[in-house]
Amino acid sequence: MAKDNILVGLEIGTSKVCVVVGESKPDGPIKILGVGQAPSCGIRKGEIVDFENVHKCVREAIADAEDKSDVTIKSVFAGVTGSHIQSFNNRGCVNLPEDREEIDMDDCEDVAISARDVSIPQQNAFLHTILQHYYVDGQEGVLNPVSMLGRMLEADFHIIHGVGNRIRNTVRCVKELGIEVEDVVFNGYASAQAILSQQQKDIGAMVIDIGGGTTDYVVYIDGAVKQSGVLAIGGDHITNDISMGLRIPMAKSERLKIEEGDATLGNALPGETIFLKDETGFAGRDVERETLNTIIHFRLREVFELLKRSMDGEPYLPMLGAGIVITGGCSMMRGIGPLAQDVFGIPASVARSKATSGLIAAAENPQFSTAIGLLRYGQAAYANRPQKEGIKEFLGKLFGKR
Template sequence: MARSKIHVGLEIGTSKICMVVGEVKADGSVKILGVGQSKSVGVRKGEIYDFPQVRACVKDALVKAEDASDVEIGSVFLAVTGSHIQGVNHQGSFRLPESEDTIEPEHVREAKEIARSVTIPPDHVYLHHIVRRYGVDGYHHATSPVGLTGRTVEADFHIVHGIRSRIENQIKCVREMPLDVDELVFSPIAAAQVALNREARERGALVIDIGGGTTDYALYTDGLIEASGCIPVGGDHITNDIHLVTGLPFSKAELLKVREGDASGDPARGVGTVKVSDEKGFAEAEVKRQLLNDIIRHRLEETLRLLVRKLPEGALERVGMGIFLAGGTSLMRGFGELASDVFQKDIYRPEPPELSGVQASFKDPQFTTALGLIRYAQVVESDRAPKRGFLSRLWPFAR
């Protein structure tokens, strides 16, 4: 009889560090046992720049997650991001020997090896090799074509890679807890596990996870991942813009953005001024609402249009379902209206209704990636047994 399995996901973000403990039951349902959160210090644009501070934040999240779940955590699925991470598609093709016309497992393996052999920079390392589809003599197949008759077998992969040293820093931080890393997961691929159901993937959907320092994206069309990537711009850049224009301290600019800002572009929401008080409650400054809203909208619109330019040509025409917004910055008032203006598509905010044990506050879009790690772990568990040696092949210090 199948047993339940406990998985742990860890996201080291620019604004927060989140560790979530989930139980995958024998019937496939998922129950969230506990969550540990800590304010992130020492991370910029999704990458570690102050190792001791980040290590302390991760430790704090670990303690909270263990207390909340009553589980002793030994390993995690780790989300990674950063503008150095790239996603590309590559196809491999293998022609059968003249004396053979039935596709055997070794023929498919040859095609897969050719497809996986993408030339990457010498300082990069592979994160994902995701099979998109197979083909026989140019005709697409969703599953392995072993046993079919044909002359040429193809394999189409989505391959994700990034700079080794930057990824090693995150692994090292986790190892010093000490915790093992079950697997590395590119953040938008994790987010898509929760954000998109099968219908959304089939009809075409774009997941945009906009956090404090990065904007991650994953595009799915015809049920397959078509593109993924990261832009080093997020909510902190909006805060910095407000700081530079108004002269307010960064902390005050952040509060002003969250409490009063609006990205919709609606003139009715830009009437009047906002009073900013000092620590003693006295008026310190006044900011015109229209100015505040313009700063926010311009930065967010620039970010979304930059993302559009990174998508494959004609990709938005294949997005039939719509745009799924995740990440803390997606909670900005009016962001849905802005995204609708930019993409001219239906806008959604993902929720995980099929998960049990989730506190209401944990179901908002800023936790999509953390929850997605549990779903990703569930898929890995069903496809194959977890490989303890996964990281040791790439990073010698990983157990």
């Protein structure tokens, strides 16, 4: 983090590139100074498919953010997603040498390395090794083992990894603009930092960020991340379904979805229609409201059912005291909360990022949850490891210990 405490979050999303510039006060709220945006091109299902075009969009969004915030951007925390992102839980173990009985910081790092000592696909790189719980000589509930006496340190971790080159492409795209990447962060994990309070994490919550091309999710139980992942389905699939199902051009379908759509079945009056005006290349006509809502309902139901199925065999669902929390652009769809509640059988709500100072309006847009969460991630990373440079952490992730 620069001396002036500036943090920048960058999400290269399927629908938009978003850059949030914030000012971090130690242990205080982040003040949002400006938000830059550009429509995305060259991204499919959260992944870069046309490097040159993505590069242009990122440049545009960065320039917009610099303009709005009056800050020259030197480095960013960058979000990544895509169906290549995978995760698992594992326990690490370290035995202290005979001549030492006090646990130190290096042991904490070694226990994380030990947890990563599993085979992942050759082309993959570790993205996150997120601490769940420590154990000292079998004692549970240890919050911070440093300076404690013990012979054996163990710890459970949630480990997230993905295809190294796909992650590096995001980094290269930013670096070619002369901007450093301080760290790369899974989008779902970033969004969770923006919308969940510590209390919600403690009593259990599942965050679902539904964007244009992906649905990213993270499950917190007892304050720790237990599960995370990506579905390559998002709001653009709904638009596509409307376009195909009702034979309407994509741009018109997108507008119809946003302005008139509702995920609730049976909400329309019998025979109720929406009139679509004629425009060049499109003869105006009526669309049945219930048909539109049915298309939206079934695509979103599919997303929630797939997520629920991913929790099959895990005991987590009844442990989510704070329920399901939905964010991302698609969370603005009418009726989405009750639909999620119906599928999961537990309370579900729609959320945007928690109050920050500065441009409060930015925090109110759920499309910015990932980028704002990246600022929170950055603030916490610096608070926890003030003596380290972020970029070194990041390089370690991608090129160092696998």
